[in-house]
Amino acid sequence: MATAVAGKGLEGIVAANSGICWIDGDAGILSYRGIDIHELAVHSTFEETTYLLWNGRLPNAAELQEFTAQLAQSRILDPKIVDLLRSFPASATPMEVLRTAVSALSMYDADENDNLHDANVRKSFRLTSQIGMIVAIYDRLRKGLAVVEPDPTLTHAANFLWMLNGEKPSDTASRTLDVALILHADHELNASTFAARVIAATLSDIHSAVTGAIGALKGPLHGGANEAVMRLLYAIDKAGADPVTYVREMLAAKKKISGFGHRVYKTEDPRATHLRAMSERLSKDSGLTKWYDWSRQIELFINAEKKLNANVDFYSASTYTTLGIDVDLFTPIFAVSRISGWAAHVIEQLDDNRLIRPRAEYIGPAYPSPYVPMANRG
Ligand SMILES: CC(C)(COP(=O)(O)OP(=O)(O)OC[C@H]1O[C@@H](n2cnc3c(N)ncnc32)[C@H](O)[C@@H]1OP(=O)(O)O)[C@@H](O)C(=O)NCCC(=O)NCCS
Known part of the structure; x- marks a missing residue:
C-alpha cells in the first residue's frame, strides 16, 4: 500500500536498516x-x-x-x-x-x-x-x-x-x-x-x-563539490578578487557555494574538522598558505552570513592542492x-536482500485521459 509522498529529495526518510x-x-x-x-x-x-x-x-x-x-x-x-x-x-x-x-x-x-x-x-x-x-x-x-x-x-x-x-x-x-x-x-x-x-x-x-x-x-551536489571548491578558489585568484567579496557577489546572484551545507548535518561536518586542520598544517609546512587562508576567510563569512557550515568537500580542495594533486x-x-x-x-x-522499489505520488494529467487519434490532435 502506497503512503503519502516524502519530503522532496527523500529528506528525513529512513530507507534501509544498516549496521555500517x-x-x-x-x-x-x-x-x-x-x-x-x-x-x-x-x-x-x-x-x-x-x-x-x-x-x-x-x-x-x-x-x-x-x-x-x-x-x-x-x-x-x-x-x-x-x-x-x-x-x-x-x-x-x-x-x-x-x-x-x-x-x-x-x-x-x-x-x-x-x-x-x-x-x-x-x-x-x-x-x-x-x-x-x-x-x-x-x-x-x-x-x-x-x-x-x-x-x-x-x-x-x-x-x-x-x-x-x-x-x-x-x-x-x-x-x-x-x-x-x-x-x-x-x-x-x-x-x-x-x-x-x-x-x-x-x-x-x-x-x-x-x-x-x-x-x-x-x-557537483555530491562528490563533485570538492573540484568545484578548488575551481572557485582558482577563479578568485584569476580575477585578482577579494575572496569574501567574490563569494558575497555569488550569494547575491543566488548561487550556491560548493563545500557548504549538508542534508544531514546541522552542525559542523565532523570530517571537515580534520580536513581544516590538515589543510592548515600542510599550508604552513609548505609555505603555500593562500588556499587555506582564503578558504578560512570564506568559511567564516558563510558561517556568519548564511549559517552554513563547511562540509567534507570544502577543505579537501586546499588539502589536495597543497599535496600537488590536480583538481x-x-x-x-x-x-x-x-x-x-x-x-x-x-x-x-x-x-538480506529485497528489491528496492518505492512509489511515486502521481501528479500528471488526470486518469482516464482520452487517447486522441492523430487526426484530431491540434
Ligand atoms: C549539500 C546540499 C546538496 C544539501 O542540499 P539540501 O539538503 O537539498 O538543501 P537545499 O539545497 O534545499 O538548501 C537549503 C537552503 O540552504 C541554501 N543552501 C544550501 N547549501 C548552500 C550553499 N552551499 N550555498 C548557498 N546556499 C546554500 C539553499 O539555497 C536553500 O536556501 P532556501 O531555503 O532559501 O532556498 C546543499 O547544501 C548544496 O548544494 N551544497 C553545495 C554542494 C556541496 O557542497 N555538496 C557536497 C555535500 S557533502
Whole structure:
C-alpha cells in the first residue's frame, strides 16, 4: 500500500536498516560500526577502517596483516583495461574514465558471474585496489608519462601517490591522504551509496552497483563539490578578487557555494574538522598558505552570513592542492576511498536482500485521459 509522498529529495526518510554507519546530524557525530570518526581519523588507517566496514569489528594484528596483504596483492589490472584507458579522447575527464573503466572491469573478473557473499568480498578487494590504480594510471597516460607499477610494500594511500607521481611519497603526504581516505570511506545512505544499494538489490552485480555509484558521486551536489571548491578558489585568484567579496557577489546572484551545507548535518561536518586542520598544517609546512587562508576567510563569512557550515568537500580542495594533486582528480580520489563503503553496503544489501522499489505520488494529467487519434490532435 502506497503512503503519502516524502519530503522532496527523500529528506528525513529512513530507507534501509544498516549496521555500517551511524550519523547524528544534530550533534555532529559520525561513526563507522559505532566507532567515532574522530578516533578513527587519529588512530586508524584506511586498511583497518576498510576491514572494520566490511567485517563489523576491528581486526587483531594478524587479521589486519592478512587483510592488508590481500589488498596489496589485488593491485592487478588486466592489460586490456590499460589499453582501454589509452583509447579515451583527450577531452575525457578522470571521472568519466573511472566510471567507464570500472564498468569494463567486470568482464575481466574471475568471479564475474558469482553474486554470493564470498565472491563479492573477493571482488571488493579487487575493486578497492583497482580503482586507485585506474585513477593514477590514467593521469600518467594523459600526461604522456610511463605507467608506474604498484608497490606491494606500500599502503593503499602511499601506493596511490607512488603510482601517480612516480616517486615515493613523504610520510606527511601518505598520512594526510590516508586520513582523508578514512574520512571519506563511508557516509550512510548518501546519494552514491543509495544508488549502489538500489542497483545491487535487483541482484545485478557489484561492478554495476559501483559503476552507478561513481556516476552519482560525479555530480557537483555530491562528490563533485570538492573540484568545484578548488575551481572557485582558482577563479578568485584569476580575477585578482577579494575572496569574501567574490563569494558575497555569488550569494547575491543566488548561487550556491560548493563545500557548504549538508542534508544531514546541522552542525559542523565532523570530517571537515580534520580536513581544516590538515589543510592548515600542510599550508604552513609548505609555505603555500593562500588556499587555506582564503578558504578560512570564506568559511567564516558563510558561517556568519548564511549559517552554513563547511562540509567534507570544502577543505579537501586546499588539502589536495597543497599535496600537488590536480583538481580533476579530487572526485576520483573520493571514489578511491568510498569504494570501501560502497562495497560494505552492497554486501550488506545482498546478505538480506529485497528489491528496492518505492512509489511515486502521481501528479500528471488526470486518469482516464482520452487517447486522441492523430487526426484530431491540434
Ligand atoms: C549539500 C546540499 C546538496 C544539501 O542540499 P539540501 O539538503 O537539498 O538543501 P537545499 O539545497 O534545499 O538548501 C537549503 C537552503 O540552504 C541554501 N543552501 C544550501 N547549501 C548552500 C550553499 N552551499 N550555498 C548557498 N546556499 C546554500 C539553499 O539555497 C536553500 O536556501 P532556501 O531555503 O532559501 O532556498 C546543499 O547544501 C548544496 O548544494 N551544497 C553545495 C554542494 C556541496 O557542497 N555538496 C557536497 C555535500 S557533502
